[in-house]
Amino acid sequence: MIGFRKKAESLGVNFLRDRVVGLETSNSAVTRAVLQSGNQLTGDIFLNTAGTWVGEIAAMTGAELPVKPMCRVQHFWRCAHEIEPLPLIKDESGVFMRPEGEGFVGGCPSWEIEPGYIWDIDRGYFANYFEDTVWALIANVVPKFETIKLERSWGGHYAQNMFDGNMIIGRYSDDHENLFTACGFSGHGIMHAPAVGRALAELALDGDFQTLDLSRMGFQRVRDNAPYAEAGIR
Numbered sequence: 001m002i003g004f005r006k007k008a009e010s011l012g013v014n015f016l017r018d019r020v021v022g023l024e025t026s027n028s029a030v031t032r033a034v035l036q037s038g039n040q041l042t043g044d045i046f047l048n049t050a051g052t053w054v055g056e057i058a059a060m061t062g063a064e065l066p067v068k069p070m071c072r073v074q075h076f077w078r079c080a081h082e083i084e085p086l087p088l089i090k091d092e093s094g095v096f097m098r099p100e101g102e103g104f105v106g107g108c109p110s111w112e113i114e115p116g117y118i119w120d121i122d123r124g125y126f127a128n129y130f131e132d133t134v135w136a137l138i139a140n141v142v143p144k145f146e147t148i149k150l151e152r153s154w155g156g157h158y159a160q161n162m163f164d165g166n167m168i169i170g171r172y173s174d175d176h177e178n179l180f181t182a183c184g185f186s187g188h189g190i191m192h193a194p195a196v197g198r199a200l201a202e203l204a205l206d207g208d209f210q211t212l213d214l215s216r217m218g219f220q221r222v223r224d225n226a227p228y229a230e231a232g233i234r
């Protein structure tokens with residue numbers, strides 16, 4: 001990601017550290033972003049790629065995107081037993097694990113919690129999540145993991161597309177033709193990032209996809225109530 005950023009900067013991209021707090025519009029377009037610092041940005045094209053916050057930005061123009069934050073917790077553990085080299089492993093329960101240094105990283109998304117931000121994973125639902133849920137799942141795949149030492153756990157938030165768990169790319173507002181999004185990556189956005197960046201640039205600058213036709217990933221499927229779920233990953 002740092003490499004992408006450096007390359008973008010070398011091509012003239014200017015990164016600002018600020019927060020969009022409002023969008024001004026004309027009849028058919030977004031004209032200006034109002035920033036928390038008091039500065040304002042005008043532009044021909046606006047991209048709402050605010051991750052778990054895309055819904056807040058969408059609301060600034062009266063639009064809605066079905067994306068909500070879902071807390072996801074990961075764990076690092078060590079195992080005293082010798083274990084043969086492992087690849088990344090993921091099974092249909094959603095549990096995943098991979099080697100990391102002298103230990104292992106993994107977790108299992110919960111589908112029981114309500115969407116929303118959870119900033120303290122040491123209390124509440126996730127307080128004993130590893131012991132109660134994850135441990136049995138990883139030991140089921142690798143029996144030697146019945147004897148492990150959990151060293152740390154940390155949380156983040158998936159930008160979960162509540163509609164079908166898949167990305168949304170393109171225009172999403174009936175009223176603003178220069179407003180685009182790439183959002184709802186639901187926990188698998190890093191792997192898509194280079195292709196999505198190119199697709200979004202083509203859509204915004206050329207008016208249509210050039211390299212890969214990703215129109216199936218557009219907001220129209222939400223309007224049509226036609227989910228396009230990703231079967232291979234949750």
Ligand SMILES: Cc1cc2nc3c(=O)[nH]c(=O)nc-3n(C[C@H](O)[C@H](O)[C@H](O)COP(=O)(O)OP(=O)(O)OC[C@H]3O[C@@H](n4cnc5c(N)ncnc54)[C@H](O)[C@@H]3O)c2cc1C
Nearest residue numbers: 019020049050051053072156157158185187188189190191
């Ligand atoms: C625990 C966890 C594990 C994951 N594991 C994987 C994995 O193994 N593989 C994978 O491919 N993906 C993984 N992901 C998902 C991946 O991290 C995301 O899909 C990806 O980061 C989404 O990128 P994004 O650019 O859409 O959003 P983000 O990376 O969230 O970027 C959004 C940006 O918008 C900014 N922003 C928000 N509101 C405003 C505002 N009002 N004004 C200005 N800026 C704003 C934010 O500060 C942020 O910088 C994981 C996510 C989590 C939480």
